[in-house]
Amino acid sequence: MDPTWEQAWHAALYGPEGFYRRPEGPAGHFATSAQGAAAELFAGALLELARREGLTTVVDVACGRGELLSALAAQADPSIRLVGVDVVPRPDDLPARVEWVVSPGGADLPDLGSPTAALILAHEWLDVVPCPIAEVDDEGVLRVVHVAPDGSESLGDPLTGPNRDWCDRWWPGPGSPGDRVEVGRARDVAFEDLVRRTGSGLVVAVDYGHVLGDRPPAGSLVGFVDGSVCTPVPDGGCDLTAHVAMDSLRPDRLLTQREALRELGVDGARPPLDLARSDPAGYLAALSRASQAAALTSGGPGGFLWALRRVG
Ligand SMILES: C[S@@+](CC[C@H](N)C(=O)[O-])C[C@H]1O[C@@H](n2cnc3c(N)ncnc32)[C@H](O)[C@@H]1O
Numbered sequence: 001m002d003p004t005w006e007q008a009w010h011a012a013l014y015g016p017e018g019f020y021r022r023p024e025g026p027a028g029h030f031a032t033s034a035q036g037a038a039a040e041l042f043a044g045a046l047l048e049l050a051r052r053e054g055l056t057t058v059v060d061v062a063c064g065r066g067e068l069l070s071a072l073a074a075q076a077d078p079s080i081r082l083v084g085v086d087v088v089p090r091p092d093d094l095p096a097r098v099e100w101v102v103s104p105g106g107a108d109l110p111d112l113g114s115p116t117a118a119l120i121l122a123h124e125w126l127d128v129v130p131c132p133i134a135e136v137d138d139e140g141v142l143r144v145v146h147v148a149p150d151g152s153e154s155l156g157d158p159l160t161g162p163n164r165d166w167c168d169r170w171w172p173g174p175g176s177p178g179d180r181v182e183v184g185r186a187r188d189v190a191f192e193d194l195v196r197r198t199g200s201g202l203v204v205a206v207d208y209g210h211v212l213g214d215r216p217p218a219g220s221l222v223g224f225v226d227g228s229v230c231t232p233v234p235d236g237g238c239d240l241t242a243h244v245a246m247d248s249l250r251p252d253r254l255l256t257q258r259e260a261l262r263e264l265g266v267d268g269a270r271p272p273l274d275l276a277r278s279d280p281a282g283y284l285a286a287l288s289r290a291s292q293a294a295a296l297t298s299g300g301p302g303g304f305l306w307a308l309r310r311v312g
Pocket of ligand 1: 020026031032033034035061062063064065085086087103104105106107108109122123124125128
């Protein structure tokens with residue numbers, strides 16, 4: 001029988017020829033808040049969060065090629081330690097102060113040295129942590145979905161055990177034939193593992209997500225390549241991503257990115273026109289900040305969910 005989606009997904013992204021081992025990295029295929037045009041403002045907001053919480057190390061888990069860390073290095077006081085974690089060796093062009101740890105990938109994490117007073121960010125990590133996919137068959141039984149290298153699917157055994165328990169608790173009632181569940185237990189376990197590897201501080205997972213009562217009945221698994229959504233095919237030729245059940249991570253706080261950034265002082269208000277006359281350069285800088293803020297707090301990115309867990 002073909003592998004389960006969880007197995008095929010892992011091999012496609014993190015196997016020897018996996019999508020995320022390609023030299024261009026994620027930024028070669030899509031922009032995110034952490035490496036797009038607004039990364040500078042995003043980095044500033046994270047440093048403000050670290051300052052308010054008294055945190056002196058920032059670890060960016062699943063950091064791509066370290067784009068956000070470069071933005072952090074440009075703004076952070078030299079006393080702030082910066083660490084990147086991803087599946088490839090340290091990129092050559094990172095600022096010298098940025099440390100780097102190579103990770104196995106997916107749900108597996110490396111030894112992070114149990115950092116203390118640390119802000120641990122996982123931005124768009126959990127959506128690429130492979131999870132089982134289950135589908136309701138014609139008799140109403142929830143079965144594990146298997147997938148061939150060309151993307152064609154078949155239904156296997158009924159979903160049982162802790163993954164079934166997870167569905168009963170966190171994704172109840174997929175009832176009609178064809179309804180699907182992306183079983184988030186794998187993400188919960190990965191998040192707990194990250195928390196366990198943190199000596200003290202704040203762990204923040206930021207992702208596309210949903211909460212109980214708002215799960216997508218048909219699931220959300222898609223492929224992504226060269227800036228476009230594509231059919232999810234586990235052949236290493238595209239990203240494979242599914243939204244995250246953020247409430248089952250059991251965060252201390254769960255808020256939208258819009259709310260989180262507003263709390264941190266990110267404001268998309270345009271500067272007063274008077275400033276254009278009195279201080280043209282200042283006006284242009286403020287305008288650029290306002291447009292970065294709008295990019296982070298409106299539309300899709302504004303609706304991203306931040307799951308915060310305090311450690312120690
Ligand atoms: C969607 S990209 C996000 C990159 C970056 N955080 C951003 O928002 O632009 C997902 C990244 O997660 C990385 N990744 C997946 N599993 C990982 C793991 N266990 N440890 C470290 N990085 C991981 C991938 O290699 C990839 O670079």
